[in-house]
Amino acid sequence: MSNSYKLVRRTSPKSSVVRVGDVVFGSGDFVSIGGPCAIESVAQIEAAARGVRAAGGVMLRGGAYKPRTSPYDFQGLGDEALPMIAEAGRAHGLPTVVEALGESNVPLIAAYVDMIQIGARNMQNVPLLRTVARTGLPILLKRGPAATLDELLLAAEYILLEGNERVVLCERGIRSFDKNTRNVCDIGGALRLQELSHLPVILDPSHAAGRRSLIEPLALAAAAAGLDGMLVEVHPHPESALSDCEQQVDLVDFQRIVRRVHAVRAARDLADDRANAVVV
């Protein structure tokens, strides 16, 4: 199995660079994406965009179609959310990323956003992978909660096989036997993906932790470990969010997180340079 991914396999030390507007994944910089779990209103996404930008974030996320475990939970605003996030992103100079849930939504989403997300539940939804690939837009491909690294890379292979090489991988926590955290944040697996593939790899600490207090330290861990960025759920008022309120940070938190990840990342890179000159 593991030798069947040909296009995503790393064959040289140089990683692929994926551009989304002015944002560059895979260049060595740490990319900070923020935004609410679900787009709830014009005012909410506008406030989120403003705050994400002020905090140093460079991309805006927001859910239009929410893949909820229960049919009785909030399912997102749907199509009408798309112009909201598009406008908020444009107003604040932030490229946007929105998840596609089904093949039929893809053309409309593609008309509004800068990057399409494939969520964890759809990582092996082959018709959807092929459909989003053909839009030519960059794709944020999340690892399924019980997907092996091989399976994730083969899912990416489906996209590259359609001629679309603009894929960013995202670790968002895997399922385990312990319920103290919503998922287990597999930073080691994300690092291994960087070794196996030339594609950029970012971390979603929000879903990985499922608990607000762990988002910041996991984001710092991702930056220090050398991952290519983070995707953080940010809400102007997390306590009143319509979904995932336990794992969204507010704008003040997000600003602190962004500053700290950059400080840690800079120290990591500087220490690397110095260390390379050291002999025991």
Add this chain to the structure above:
Amino acid sequence: MSNSYKLVRRTSPKSSVVRVGDVVFGSGDFVSIGGPCAIESVAQIEAAARGVRAAGGVMLRGGAYKPRTSPYDFQGLGDEALPMIAEAGRAHGLPTVVEALGESNVPLIAAYVDMIQIGARNMQNVPLLRTVARTGLPILLKRGPAATLDELLLAAEYILLEGNERVVLCERGIRSFDKNTRNVCDIGGALRLQELSHLPVILDPSHAAGRRSLIEPLALAAAAAGLDGMLVEVHPHPESALSDCEQQVDLVDFQRIVRRVHAVRAARDLADDRANAVVV
């Protein structure tokens, strides 16, 4: 279940401090422990101790009795390894930690070392937990590969109930469905342990990753995330190690790792101070 740990439960923001000689766990500093998987000879543990000290490590680990999955693998030098590591530690000013495998070994181990390790396989070996607790020595308690956080904390509770409060917890990777890494390094779980308990929590990136290339980035992640230290397998000549040769780093690597973790840790703490003054 989760409300049945009374002694290890965090009841105030202040963490417990565990001292092993001059080494202090839980003070906010990041403690670097290094040493070989198995003590193989006087020369090997002496070279390891010298290198660990030169690299900035502050404690020396080494296995005397190796808990091997297969009876046909190297089982360690046993009792005769104890004076070897004791002497190497003393010569280089490094407190020592060695794993106890069975109740009958404990008195001899206690006569030689500064801290006793309970390995992942023995996390719920109650007679052993009680026996090591009664030595009064500090205990390094590793999380079992499929132990929940509650189970780990209750194992620690057995030790504290014997009147020994000098316990340091250690995350060393948990078992998952993916075999690209030996274990999944559960940094989120380790952070959650710090929230649930007042005991210090360190990371063993060597067993968590099982792959040399991932040890350094995971150590950096641990330092940035705010854990209390790391336990790294360090061998003067990893390629000829009698056990775990895939996951031991050499002395040059260890020096670079220690320097970088301190740089990242300092940046994390500095950014924290500044960030606390920021208002959006």
Add this chain to the structure above:
Amino acid sequence: MSNSYKLVRRTSPKSSVVRVGDVVFGSGDFVSIGGPCAIESVAQIEAAARGVRAAGGVMLRGGAYKPRTSPYDFQGLGDEALPMIAEAGRAHGLPTVVEALGESNVPLIAAYVDMIQIGARNMQNVPLLRTVARTGLPILLKRGPAATLDELLLAAEYILLEGNERVVLCERGIRSFDKNTRNVCDIGGALRLQELSHLPVILDPSHAAGRRSLIEPLALAAAAAGLDGMLVEVHPHPESALSDCEQQVDLVDFQRIVRRVHAVRAARDLADDRANAVVV
């Protein structure tokens, strides 16, 4: 979470009965479904249908669109497979079940088959769940390899909410840390589903085991435990199958399996009656 499935929840001892042609799920009888992993040709599906019928099987399965992990593996014959299985089923008096992979395939599939399968990878593909529900056809809903029972029941709830109550659940093995079997056959979980929900529950021992030698004993286990049926991959010539050749049984094997499951089931029910009269 677990109290949010309202329509699938068991509220009385009486189970729901789901009819597919003459086949009845949930009546207490053990339903045997057989057929190849993938429909490969008219001759192959015709031979499979003939053999399944002769063996005592009552329904015919066959894959038209194969959800493969790798894009380089055989993806099925697609649309042209549908008339093949429809004709083979009709010729031998066997209702048919085929998996739908994407929303766009559903109308065509619905025109040919008697029951639509939702595969494990699509258990939480909400647009697909809603689309197949609206066909009014009975649905075979497979548990995802890392889905909790609650998640499976909530996926079924999506279907019932569309007004389609004809749902049969299928356990097909869950993902674990051990690779000696492809998946872990969670018979206990399947039994628990019968307690939590009024819907019929069958077992797919082929995917659960991933190993031919284990299919028969797991099928016997399912019958003895009281599950409502089995879905077995049967191929006239497993050694030359285009997919899953390791886990398909041949027609002779299938005949033996069907006879034995019925013998075991009868003994179970008879012993039950007698046992109810016993007093210690």
Add this chain to the structure above:
Amino acid sequence: MSNSYKLVRRTSPKSSVVRVGDVVFGSGDFVSIGGPCAIESVAQIEAAARGVRAAGGVMLRGGAYKPRTSPYDFQGLGDEALPMIAEAGRAHGLPTVVEALGESNVPLIAAYVDMIQIGARNMQNVPLLRTVARTGLPILLKRGPAATLDELLLAAEYILLEGNERVVLCERGIRSFDKNTRNVCDIGGALRLQELSHLPVILDPSHAAGRRSLIEPLALAAAAAGLDGMLVEVHPHPESALSDCEQQVDLVDFQRIVRRVHAVRAARDLADDRANAVVV
């Protein structure tokens, strides 16, 4: 790894037979062991023994030293429980099995019981494995909740290497992501153990399910699948048991279970004979 078990590996179709008094494991018969989680009093173990015998059970289990997750839970009567179970077993013609928790208990246990159990938490406790092996008594070795089949077989290899070939393996459920059942009953894994090794393999449905209602159907599954026996927690008054009260059956239940497993097992074997004569 998997080729390093030499002594436990199956090399011929003939399985090993392990005798404990008159009880024979591995002959093709299904062995029924019953008894309480913990020995609580002379009266309780006497009542249990009487009931197990009357129900058709052939061996008596009972815990003297309980390996509890929490130090605040009932830890068993300890040494004084040994003569209680020995006497109850002798009075009713039932060989006895008791778990050893630590090396120091082994000589006393060996003086009283007919078979020593190694519990799931101690599967890789090598000093304990060696100590019990040297008693020469038959050993019931339980699979750890997150142990691979290879690890279990290598644990057994430690025992055989000491010259003791009288080992019976026991599947008792593995840890998974779903908490609807206490563990996942891995019948497929147990069947695979029978293929890989010549040692007898039994099932403990009580710990596998952790829920009384699932014990009977899982026991039936084990008998139908071809495993070598079952270990069931039986208590005269489960509702007042001092431990595991959720998963112990009463004597009436146990009698029904034993009758049904024998009925199912006989049907399985009979159908096998007939089926072997069938040609499609």
